[in-house]
Amino acid sequence: xxxxxxxxxxxxxxxxxxxxxxxxxxxxxxxxxxxxxxxxxxxxxxxxxxxxxxxxxxxxxxxxxxxxxxxxxxxxxxxxxxxxxxxxxxxxxxxxxxxxxxxxxxxxxxxxxxxxxxxxxxxxxxxxxxxxxxxxxxxxxxxxxxxxxxxxxxxxxxxxxxxxxxxxxxxxxxxxxxxxxxxxxxxxxxxxxxxxxxxxxxxxxxxxxxxxxxxxxxxxxxxxxxxxxxxxxxxxxxxxxxxxxxxxxxxxxxxxxxxxxxxxxxxxxxxxxxxxxxxxxxxxxxxxxxxxxxxxxxxxxxxxxxxxxxxxxxxxxxxxxxxxxxxxxxxxxxxxxxxxxxxxxxxxxxxxxxxxxxxxxxxxxxxxxxxxxxxxxxxx
Numbered sequence: 282x283x284x285x286x287x288x289x290x291x292x293x294x295x296x297x298x299x300x301x302x303x304x305x306x307x308x309x310x311x312x313x314x315x316x317x318x319x320x321x322x323x324x325x326x327x328x329x330x331x332x333x334x335x336x337x338x339x340x341x342x343x344x345x346x347x348x349x350x351x352x353x354x355x356x357x358x359x360x361x362x363x364x365x366x367x368x369x370x371x372x373x374x375x376x377x378x379x380x381x382x383x384x385x386x387x388x389x390x391x392x393x394x395x396x397x398x399x400x401x402x403x404x405x406x407x408x409x410x411x412x413x414x415x416x417x418x419x420x421x422x423x424x425x426x427x428x429x430x431x432x433x434x435x436x437x438x439x440x441x442x443x444x445x446x447x448x449x450x451x452x453x454x455x456x457x458x459x460x461x462x463x464x465x466x467x468x469x470x471x472x473x474x475x476x477x478x479x480x481x482x483x484x485x486x487x488x489x490x491x492x493x494x495x496x497x498x499x500x501x502x503x504x505x506x507x508x509x510x511x512x513x514x515x516x517x518x519x520x521x522x523x524x525x526x527x528x529x530x531x532x533x534x535x536x537x538x539x540x541x542x543x544x545x546x547x548x549x550x551x552x553x554x555x556x557x558x559x560x561x562x563x564x565x566x567x568x569x570x571x572x573x574x575x576x577x578x579x580x581x582x583x584x585x586x587x588x589x590x591x592x593x594x595x596x597x598x599x600x601x602x603x604x605x606x607x608x609x610x611x612x613x614x615x616x617x618x619x620x621x622x623x624x625x626x627x628x629x630x631x632x633x634x635x636x637x638x639x640x641x642x643x644x645x646x647x648x649x650x651x652x653x654x655x656x657x658x659x660x661x
Contacts, residue, residue: 286619287609290352293626295586297345299579302465304338307331309473311405314398317489322650324398325660330480332382332661333643339375351622355612356597359441363425364449371411378404386660406466413465417458419589422598427605444601457511464508467501468578475562475571482647498559518595520608527595527606537588544584551581
């Protein structure tokens with residue numbers, strides 16, 4: 282039963298991570314502030330189109346953190362507690378995003394609207410890049426030591442600890458992590474452009490978004506192919522379920538795909554949906570391009586994260602002592618906790634239904650400059 286619950290909860294938290302990458306379209310849209318929009322009205326139009334959705338990204342990030350904390354607390358304490366400078370940087374970038382949406386459009390704001398626009402741009406670029414770096418660490422690991430027996434030491438009582446003073450900032454220098462960050466940024470920017478095309482009614486912004494999509498969309502696809510090549514040729518670490526011994530296996534993540542098969546199917550379907558979504562936006566009206574591409578991104582990211590831990594794989598490797606790496610089996614909560622959480626997770630479909638309803642209610646028509654000029658309109 283515990284084995285099943287551990288895998289079930291990894292499916293849930295990895296799905297939350299995949300949904301988070303999709304919802305980063307808000308960050309991708311913010312990265313367009315000093316690109317396809319020039320005038321003050323165009324900037325206001327773009328920010329207001331994104332403003333109705335930015336809370337979803339922040340909420341999903343917090344939900345992902347909460348889900349990891351409850352289901353795999355040892356990963357939470359090791360990564361969030363050890364690599365805290367990386368996570369603090371991500372959190373800070375999301376805080377300035379919230380502040381910027383709140384105060385940018387207010388008369389007499391302290392810093393001026395341009396300062397808040399710069400904050401939004403930094404959240405869009407660096408926020409998505411650093412979040413991708415954090416995701417990449419699922420495969421490359423970190424500099425930590427873990428020993429559950431430490432809890433019996435009254436002078437220590439710390440199960441895991443980071444072994445260098447950089448506390449996560451060094452993860453940015455790992456080539457695979459950086460590549461993952463760049464791909465997540467390009468995915469967010471591509472989805473941001475597709476959202477602009479779908480959501481904004483403007484004769485100036487939309488044509489520029491379609492032109493930019495030709496560059497960003499192609500770069501995203503090529504970057505993702507490069508990421509898959511790097512992932513499938515790298516060494517992963519397999520755990521022996523019987524004795525807990527962890528050993529390196531070359532092409533481990535490729536073997537995970539081929540052994541499990543269904544994540545490979547998810548990945549292929551995801552890639553096809555991304556190509557169809559981008560292609561339909563470029564060569565036709567692409568009415569559903571945003572959702573088709575977004576669905577493809579969710580499936581592709583989810584399949585990759587599944588392979589990070591399934592098939593007896595260490596999903597957060599200790600680069601100091603391989604045998605102290607984190608797996609589904611040594612980092613999860615108790616069977617009782619996971620079981621109680623399982624019953625709570627049965628309400629997730631109702632939450633998704635509510636989000637879908639609110640999304641549709643707020644997106645019935647495209648937003649235009651005329652909408653912003655109405656006396657009763659709320660402007661960010």
